[in-house]
Amino acid sequence: MMVFDSLLALIIAALAWRCVTVRDLFQAIVTFIVLGLMLALSWTRLDAPDLALAEAGIGAGLLGVLLLSTWRVVRDAGPDQGEGPPPSPWVRTAAAVGSIALGTAFAVVLHTVEVDSDRAGGLALESLGEAGVEQPVTAVLLNFRSYDTLLELGVLLMALIGAVLLRSPLIHRPAAEDTGTESPLLPVLVTVFTPLVLLMGTFLVWAGAHSPGGAFQGGAVLAGAGVMLVLGGRLGGDAQVSLLLRALLILGVSVFTVIGLLLMPLEGAFMAYPEGLVYPLMVTIEFSLALSIGLTLLLLFTGTNGLRGAPA
Amino acid sequence: MSIMPEPFALAAAALIAVGFYGFITQQHPLRRLLAINIFGNGVFMTLILVAYWLPGDADPVPHAMVLTGIVIAVSATAFGLALIRRRILDANRKQDHGDD
Numbered sequence: 001m002m003v004f005d006s007l008l009a010l011i012i013a014a015l016a017w018r019c020v021t022v023r024d025l026f027q028a029i030v031t032f033i034v035l036g037l038m039l040a041l042s043w044t045r046l047d048a049p050d051l052a053l054a055e056a057g058i059g060a061g062l063l064g065v066l067l068l069s070t071w072r073v074v075r076d077a078g079p080d081q082g083e084g085p086p087p088s089p090w091v092r093t094a095a096a097v098g099s100i101a102l103g104t105a106f107a108v109v110l111h112t113v114e115v116d117s118d119r120a121g122g123l124a125l126e127s128l129g130e131a132g133v134e135q136p137v138t139a140v141l142l143n144f145r146s147y148d149t150l151l152e153l154g155v156l157l158m159a160l161i162g163a164v165l166l167r168s169p170l171i172h173r174p175a176a177e178d179t180g181t182e183s184p185l186l187p188v189l190v191t192v193f194t195p196l197v198l199l200m201g202t203f204l205v206w207a208g209a210h211s212p213g214g215a216f217q218g219g220a221v222l223a224g225a226g227v228m229l230v231l232g233g234r235l236g237g238d239a240q241v242s243l244l245l246r247a248l249l250i251l252g253v254s255v256f257t258v259i260g261l262l263l264m265p266l267e268g269a270f271m272a273y274p275e276g277l278v279y280p281l282m283v284t285i286e287f288s289l290a291l292s293i294g295l296t297l298l299l300l301f302t303g304t305n306g307l308r309g310a311p312a
Numbered sequence: 313m314s315i316m317p318e319p320f321a322l323a324a325a326a327l328i329a330v331g332f333y334g335f336i337t338q339q340h341p342l343r344r345l346l347a348i349n350i351f352g353n354g355v356f357m358t359l360i361l362v363a364y365w366l367p368g369d370a371d372p373v374p375h376a377m378v379l380t381g382i383v384i385a386v387s388a389t390a391f392g393l394a395l396i397r398r399r400i401l402d403a404n405r406k407q408d409h410g411d412d
Binding site: 002005006008009010012013016017019020021025028029032035036039042043045046047048050051054055058059062063066067070071073074077085086087091092095096098099100102103104106107110111113115119120121122124125136137139140141145148149152155156158159160162163166167214216293297300303 | 317318319320321322323324325326327328329330331332333334336337338339340342343346347349350353356357358360361362363364365366367368369370371372373374375376377378379380382383384385386387388389390391393394395396397398400403404
């Protein structure tokens, strides 16, 4: 397996180099997506299947879609958008020397690092029985370090609010002018695949309790189903944001916070869960998180306040 | 730790070095965003490696941090992309005014 690992590491380094140096922007974006998938592959080799799922779904998949749709805007705007003068040879040389020094120092440090066996993860693994879920990463995310996850959702929501504010002049245009392609294959594909993708997303969320998966991975897959509906013309952006949509967007944060606050008198601490209720609470929180995450990612893609079903 | 070179540790160092180089030398904002993301991926790879090296099962705490990191990186990048789109929109509008 050493040969496989070395090959994978080599491919990752080569793809990163190509992504940064290739002339064409489109090629750079595609290389970046492939790099994300290769990283996902290497993380499965490093005993991190949860992260591989997240990287493949969010880092390569959804971010790739966002990058490509922005690429279209950049391409339509003309060739000289945002291009400053190329950096002088001096800057290039200095940057190259600096990067090589940084990379070498980093590699040396990584090879000499002393790994201490006294760690937070050991505690987490030991007290896994109290977490209500068997999957250690989900337990850490939703129970032991739930503050992190709550604030992370806040960041996701802020990014959406910021993006919607910035793109407000775009709202009144049709959501995507080239959705209605003439291909007869598209409606069938969307009809057949959407339920399957939704099912897979739901399964990933549910599986997060005992095996790799979870709210983030499942939410990303749900968002992927939404992206497919938008591209297939079944769902469009809308300037009006309905009350239901707003409620769903903040569902994750509010369920998380409300449960944490409501149980405070019982347990005496914010976000501490009583023993008998842990499993149902975890699953409730996970599904509400996944819904909010999926919807937020989808709205980041459409860049609008709301969504509406397109006329059939 | 072992003196044997770890392929993924070298890959993490390469990602960080290449990401840094790209961020300095590239001019286009979209390319810079890609470079920052490559740098971030190097950091994620490092955390995953440290979790992997620990004795026993892989450490879930760095894993949870990386999962959080991936989502935050995508949020920040999506916001950056929205900024790029807005900049192009404003530039176009200015151009239209100039033509009038």
